[in-house]
Amino acid sequence: MSSFLPVLFCIFFLPPLSSSAIPSASFSPSDNYLIDCGSSVKVDMPDGRVFKSDQEAATFLSSQDEIKVSVPSAPVPSPLYLSARVFLSDSTYSFHVTRPGWHWIRLHLYPIKDPKYDLATATFSASTDEVVLLHSFNTEKSTVAVVKEYLINVTGERLSVHLTPMRNSFAFLNAIEFVSAPTTLISDTASNLSPVGDFPGLSTTAFQTAYRINVGGPLITPRNDTLGRSWEPDAAFLHSKEAARSVSVAPSVIKYPDGVTPLIAPNWVYASAVEMADANVANPNFNVTWNFNVDPSFGYMVRLHFADIVSKALNDLYFNVYINGKPAISGLDLSSLTSDLASAYYKDFVVNASMIAGRVTVQVGPMSQGSGAANAILNGVEILKMSNSVKSLDGEFGVDGSRADGSGSNRKAVAAVGFAMMFGAFVGLGAMVMKWHKRPQDWEKRNSFSSWLLPLHAGHSTFMTSTKGGSFLGSHKSGYGNFYSSTLGLGRYFSFSELQEATKCWDQKAVVGVGGFGNVYMGELDDGTKVAVKRGNPQSEQGITEFQTEIQMLSKLRHRHLVSLIGYCDENSEMILVYEYMSNGPVRDHLYGKNLPSLSWKQRLEICIGAARGLHYLHTGAAQGIIHRDVKTTNILLDENFIAKVADFGLSKNAPTMEQTHVSTAVKGSFGYLDPEYFRRQQLTDKSDVYSFGVVLLEALCARPAINPALPREQVNLAEWAMQWKRKGMLEKILDPVLVGDVNPESMKKFAEAAEKCLAEHGVDRPSMGDVLWNLEYALQLQDAALQGKAEEEEKKAPAANPLTAQEQSNVGDDNSSSGTAVGSEVFPQVGDIKGR
């Protein structure tokens, strides 16, 4: 029926082993059957594995035939291929299973020359009791060994591999492996690419390795992989070589955070990558693309491996990942996922067969929005064919002869696909790994942090030992100050006169913000740099050391989504901080009240994601455990590219041991955003920020203030009001009207769920900022997918050359009005009627 040509895997050819290879993680398989079929002697492999001779393995085989073929010492790719067994009738290898779960089956097929049996003509099928492995398979005159690698969750006590010759032909096998694989290799769920969502049920899917690639690096042989896998270089699949550059580090540099082990992929895989060539010059707006030919009648699990081996610092690399043109990960932020450079991360996707036109395409490219390094990387790819509805991995028929649904009628002749690659098979858990820094127990002792900059400054009774006319940080004359600041990492020192000039003598017209601490002025330095200058109210009370600590702390905080401190001035008892200037001002101004052009849903998502990243970094990042304490839409600022940055941070530090916090934290914050638990118990945790951020999310969704006293009583408090609608499942009723038709309902739902979780009554029930971030990214992905769907739909509708398949046509018919956002129409009936804005 289906005419699969052989899938050619190049073999792993190993030079004699010189030194002992020490795998960096050990795994001892509970079942480990390695058989060199037809061989009269056992075979020691260079990777340390020993294959049993035919004699030793006799008990595993039931066959009426005793035909062994061999070649003396011909140039075969591996000692395993000096011999083979030939089967004229149905034969079975059967193995006892000591522990159910994932197992590898590897079939080695290399048509050695034999005067009597021409192995290159052998055509046969292979299956287990449940899974079809090979259907009418033929190696033809392959000059490389074909290694078929399968990964199967074995449930019974025995596993059998049946070999069935086709009529007038015979079967053969050079070697067979049946080996336990780690349970953690594959989790039950991966991300489905289209429609976006979870894809459960992987633990009962059978897999066959199609590709296993070490991107940017050399061939990795079983010798360097504890699980005996091989990883092929990527060059043959790279679409445009000029666009890509290989990078590598020493494998020992690679770190494995909790949840990822070398069993997932050896450090050799993570130690090399391909990045964008010349990412930082010319026009950096391109993707790096890899194409892999596959059999289009199956679904595939695609596992992507990443480790940031290119950045010099955290939080510098954000990029997009696409599979088959669909967004797989928007703004992949390895820093927030692993909290470390050169740290292993991987993610699994399921690609539906229906969206594959005979190949899997993986692309990485820079994010469209502004700053950060314009770069993108990929360290490894695995592509695993998934068994179909009748548990076949080859052809459309199951073991019992049943036929896969949806196959047959419109099946195109399956193109012959010749892969030049190795064996290997399996897939992995899509678990996202997020490493959290533990806070040191004593960290709250390190200082009692001031709230000098807190906009709603609740009077403090710390007295300042004033040093009239002097400088808190020593003399700044004769350049000593600059030395002092650079050694303490305080950023740049500004003289008072310099700032006076920059702000035109503290011109009231230059005031861009007012708070309890004093004013914020827009200023322009000599070199034209625009800055925001915060000048402490000289009447405000502030300890010298606290000011100093504050500057020290703020200057250590460096993140793309935090407004950065440029410098300070403490001359003449002044307390002035100089920040980067954010030209688009607070997010709130773009949501309501200022009549600015309204933000699209995608922009709002990107802004919320940016702010969430900033907060996540504050909570967990370099300067550990800072609680913002005043998260609100006026403290999230936008730069000229609408990149969101959190401002007014560093106001307070957390105290994880609860007892002392009662004393020290007078409740601060802004009404409408205040965590009710914090208010009641006066115990500050980072979950208070999460609550406030939930309110920010609602503001973005509804475009109204957190508190609006002008409204009827039940509507005054946004959090309460919105959650009432959310519980009724009618959140769309209070959606910002300009978003109707723009927002994808699934995306909005995910977003609203994130907001709801943030607003949980008790801090412990609220997610961490990292989890919130993840949910928002997911919402963005849903929105992107919908936008793309919309665009595609429009393309299809245009009477262009693009002929539709029957299925696509019926989709269009079903979905006359909603521009391809099919998912949403039930949730959100009115959206469908408004065509793309």
Ligand SMILES: *[C@@H]1O[C@H](CO)[C@@H](O)[C@H](O)[C@H]1NC(C)=O
């Ligand atoms: C494999 O490991 C050996 C030593 O453990 C090392 O010398 C060699 O470079 C590695 N090769 C590859 C391709 O991983």
Ligand SMILES: *[C@@H]1O[C@H](CO)[C@@H](O)[C@H](O)[C@H]1NC(C)=O
């Ligand atoms: C294998 O499948 C069974 C159900 O058929 C499931 O209970 C088990 O968890 C699976 N094992 C693994 C390792 O996923």
Ligand SMILES: *[C@@H]1O[C@H](CO)[C@@H](O)[C@H](O)[C@H]1NC(C)=O
């Ligand atoms: C990268 O690829 C994706 C998906 O194919 C596409 O949507 C995007 O426009 C590409 N980006 C660039 C800069 O070409």
Ligand SMILES: *[C@@H]1O[C@H](CO)[C@@H](O)[C@H](O)[C@H]1NC(C)=O
């Ligand atoms: C693939 O997509 C089609 C329609 O898009 C759907 O009917 C089918 O269930 C999907 N298959 C898988 C394995 O998700």
Ligand SMILES: *[C@@H]1O[C@H](CO)[C@@H](O)[C@H](O)[C@H]1NC(C)=O
């Ligand atoms: C789809 O819309 C067109 C024009 O708007 C209309 O003529 C047609 O009857 C509609 N089809 C369905 C199935 O609603």
